[in-house]
Each structure stands twice: as structure tokens, then as C-alpha cells.
Amino acid sequence: MSEKLLEIKNVSKSFHIGGMLSKKKLVAVDDVNIDIDDVRPVILSIVGESGCGKSTLCKMILRLHDLDQGDILLSGRSYKDRKGYDAFQFRLDVQPIFQNPYESFSMRKTVDTYLFNTALRLKIAKNYKEAGELIDDTLKSVGLSLEVVKGKYPTQFSGGELQRVSIARALITRPKLIIADEPVAAIDASMKMNIVNLFKELKDKYKVSFIYVTHDLSTAYYVSDYIATLYRGCLIEYGPAKEIMDNPAHPYTELLMNAIPRVGEKWDQELVMPDTEDKEYAITYCKFAPRCPYATEECRKSKPDMKTFDDGRKVLCFYPLNSKA
Numbered sequence: 001m002s003e004k005l006l007e008i009k010n011v012s013k014s015f016h017i018g019g020m021l022s023k024k025k026l027v028a029v030d031d032v033n034i035d036i037d038d039v040r041p042v043i044l045s046i047v048g049e050s051g052c053g054k055s056t057l058c059k060m061i062l063r064l065h066d067l068d069q070g071d072i073l074l075s076g077r078s079y080k081d082r083k084g085y086d087a088f089q090f091r092l093d094v095q096p097i098f099q100n101p102y103e104s105f106s107m108r109k110t111v112d113t114y115l116f117n118t119a120l121r122l123k124i125a126k127n128y129k130e131a132g133e134l135i136d137d138t139l140k141s142v143g144l145s146l147e148v149v150k151g152k153y154p155t156q157f158s159g160g161e162l163q164r165v166s167i168a169r170a171l172i173t174r175p176k177l178i179i180a181d182e183p184v185a186a187i188d189a190s191m192k193m194n195i196v197n198l199f200k201e202l203k204d205k206y207k208v209s210f211i212y213v214t215h216d217l218s219t220a221y222y223v224s225d226y227i228a229t230l231y232r233g234c235l236i237e238y239g240p241a242k243e244i245m246d247n248p249a250h251p252y253t254e255l256l257m258n259a260i261p262r263v264g265e266k267w268d269q270e271l272v273m274p275d276t277e278d279k280e281y282a283i284t285y286c287k288f289a290p291r292c293p294y295a296t297e298e299c300r301k302s303k304p305d306m307k308t309f310d311d312g313r314k315v316l317c318f319y320p321l322n323s324k325a
């Protein structure tokens with residue numbers, strides 16, 4: 001068995017922008033490498049400003065986007081092997097949770113229909129009775145029950161409750177990995193921490209790892225085992241969450257950490273985006289150099305290599321702030 005749960009290897013994705021005749025290309029994800037060990041389940045938070053490539057990377061991990069370059073492996077199984085690692089097995093292994101739970105369910109169907117369909121169509125349960133037991137058990141682990149949910153339509157739930165149902169649905173396949181892209185962004189501020197706390201509980205109960213994409217650095221700080229910071233499609237810092245958040249090594253991570261708001265606020269409101277956004281994506285030297293207070297001539301000439309620190313973190317910078325590399 002592979003010792004890695006997830007291996008993201010030199011993965012890139014570009015989009016053509018500016019209309020049909022335009023040859024302009026935007027590299028939304030630029031040669032990203034991330035590993036998650038399979039020793040114990042973890043929560044990896046992916047953070048970064050709007051447009052840095054978080055969702056594009058998640059869609060690649062969910063096989064919703066083809067990769068332009070590189071490969072992704074889950075428990076050693078390559079995404080390139082579409083026959084060996086087929087769609088059915090993939091749906092069991094990797095499950096999504098989306099931002100807006102009301103968009104995840106049709107308003108015309110009761111939510112338990114979705115839960116039964118998942119359990120029966122994916123052959124997790126042999127029959128309706130077994131499916132009911134499995135669903136009830138899973139709903140109870142997110143603070144609900146089949147009795148509470150049965151026969152109700154999405155609009156009969158609050159956002160927080162419906163997101164709990166989405167989480168239960170994701171758990172029914174007993175996945176190895178759940179990708180939660182901004183799962184609390186549309187939830188009432190008072191409920192955000194409840195949902196995020198659930199991830200911590202479920203991680204251990206179901207031995208499932210989470211990729212938690214968020215704008216909300218304060219929840220990321222609380223919940224993460226690992227943090228990956230993206231900037232203009234590049235992974236600029238990755239490693240153990242506490243070390244990175246308490247002692248950032250990349251000047252951009254330092255900027256983000258200095259702007260951590262209280263739980264529930266969006267920190268991107270506090271950062272000013274330069275009007276050079278498109279140009280920054282196309283930069284061939286360090287992409288952060290135009291905004292970096294420590295940038296030197298070298299940073300404006302060439303691209304830094306990824307440096308590895310003793311504590312396991314990786315930093316894409318010529319001059320990391322805590323030079324243990």
C-alpha cells in the first residue's frame with residue numbers, strides 16, 4: 001500500500017482568456033506539488049487571495065478539470081489510469097462539499113432521496129433497510145438523524161443544517177478524502193465554527209482526510225494540520241500548519257498572517273489587490289516580487305526554487321524569512 005494518501009505532482013492548468021480570437025493564456029495553477037501522508041487522517045487548508053487558483057486545484061483533485069501537465073495519485077493510483085482507476089471507485093474514494101448547500105440539492109426533491117440514492121446506487125448498502133441504518137448513523141455523526149431529515153425539502157433547513165446534510169452525504173461512501181471548497185462561506189457566522197469543528201471530529205471518527213479551501217484564515221488556523229498557501233497559481237509555502245502560521249517563512253504568508261481577522265470575517269477585504277493582476281500571472285520571475293517588501297534584483301530576474309526546511313515545510317522564495325532551509 002502507498003504511504004501517501006495524495007500526491008499532486010507538477011500539476012498545471014491554464015485557461016484561454018479574452019475572447020475567441022485572443023491568444024492570452026492565464027496559468028491558474030502553475031506546477032504545484034503537494035503530498036499528504038497516509039499515516040493518519042489530516043486537514044489540509046488551502047489558502048490565498050481570490051483568484052489564486054484554489055478552486056481550480058480542487059477541481060483537478062476532483063477530476064472535474066483535466067490536467068495540462070503533471071499527475072495526481074490517490075493511494076498510489078494515478079488519475080491518468082482512467083480504466084484502472086475508474087469513475088465508480090473514484091466516487092467512493094473522493095467526495096466534494098460545495099460552498100452553497102442550497103445549490104447542492106434540487107429544491108424539488110427531499111434531501112433523504114439524495115442520501116438513499118448515494119447509499120444504494122454506489123452499492124454501499126445492499127437494500128433500503130440497510131441504507132436507512134447507514135444514513136441514520138451518518139446523520140447522527142453530524143448532529144442530525146434520519147427521523148429529523150426524512151421527507152423534508154432543502155428550504156426547510158437552515159444553511160448550517162443543510163451543509164451538515166451535505167457532509168453526511170459525502171461521508172456515506174466512507175471516502176478517503178473530502179474536498180470542501182469554501183464550505184462555510186455561505187453559512188451564518190455563528191455556525192461557521194460548528195461546521196469546522198465537525199471536520200475535526202469526523203476526521204478521526206471516519207479516518208477521512210479533508211482539503212479545506214477557505215478565505216477564512218482564522219478557521220484555518222484552528223482546524224488545520226497542514227497549510228498550503230497559493231499565490232497567482234503557485235504554491236509558495238506548504239507544511240505543518242502551526243509552524244507556518246506562527247512563523248511564516250514566505251513574505252506573502254507573513255502578509256496574510258498579519259491580516260488574520262476574527263472568526264467569520266473575510267481577510268481578503270483587508271488586502272489591496274494591485275491592478276497588475278493579469279500581468280502578475282504572466283511573470284516569469286518570482287510572482288510575488290512586485291509586492292514583496294524584501295525583493296532584490298535576483299527576485300526580479302529569476303524564479304526561485306522550492307526550499308525544504310527541517311520542520312518539513314516547503315517555501316518558494318530566494319530569501320525565506322526564517323532561514324532554516
Ligand SMILES: Nc1ncnc2c1ncn2[C@@H]1O[C@H](COP(=O)(O)OP(=O)(O)OP(=O)(O)O)[C@@H](O)[C@H]1O
Pocket residue numbers: 015016017026028048049050051052053054055056057
Ligand atoms: N473556466 C475558466 N475559464 C477562464 N478562467 C478561469 C476559469 N476558471 C478559473 N479561471 C481563472 O483562473 C484563476 C484562478 O481561479 P480560481 O477560481 O481557481 O481561484 P480561487 O483562488 O478559487 O478564487 P476564489 O477564492 O475567488 O474562488 C482566476 O483568475 C480565474 O478567473
